[in-house]
Amino acid sequence: MNIDWKAIFLPDIPLIEIVVRGSIMYLALFILLRVILKRQSGTLGITDLLLITLLADASQNGMAGEYKSIPNGILLVATIIFWNFALDWLSYKSPIFQRLIEPPPLLLVKNGQLLRRNMRKELVTDEELMVQLREQGVSDISNVKEAYMESDGHISVVENK
Numbered sequence: 672m673n674i675d676w677k678a679i680f681l682p683d684i685p686l687i688e689i690v691v692r693g694s695i696m697y698l699a700l701f702i703l704l705r706v707i708l709k710r711q712s713g714t715l716g717i718t719d720l721l722l723i724t725l726l727a728d729a730s731q732n733g734m735a736g737e738y739k740s741i742p743n744g745i746l747l748v749a750t751i752i753f754w755n756f757a758l759d760w761l762s763y764k765s766p767i768f769q770r771l772i773e774p775p776p777l778l779l780v781k782n783g784q785l786l787r788r789n790m791r792k793e794l795v796t797d798e799e800l801m802v803q804l805r806e807q808g809v810s811d812i813s814n815v816k817e818a819y820m821e822s823d824g825h826i827s828v829v830e831n832k
């Protein structure tokens with residue numbers, strides 16, 4: 672059994688190419704998920720979901736031999752982790768980046784009235800909204816002072832007192 676140690680430990684792709692590819696893919700997927708899938712992300716944040724997905728794929732490629740060397744896979748994983756950390760850090764440090772990375776809550780109901788324009792923006796139907804309200808113990812929309820779609824896709828409710 673002959674093992675090619677050089678192929679295992681020496682990168683076969685220029686390292687800068689791995690960093691550029693990983694950066695472009697992370698940022699492109701982040702933007703797409705931020706714009707398209709806000710509502711479907713559930714309890715995980717979009718960056719969390721993206722990080723898990725890309726790390727699984729990147730590390731799988733490194734382990735399965737899609738890359739010929741381990742450093743290629745490690746560098747791609749490090750690039751993805753870097754972008755995840757960098758965006759979280761920028762969001763924490765800068766209100767401007769926070770607004771770009773984490774969308775503000777979107778008002779769906781005000782004083783018992785449905786805001787249909789905002790509901791259309793997120794493709795929320797009356798039935799979906801009512802399910803969310805009932806899950807929070809609200810049976811009548813007239814009891815809702817405000818209902819917001821949060822950045823993670825959940826709906827928060829402020830009832831009239």
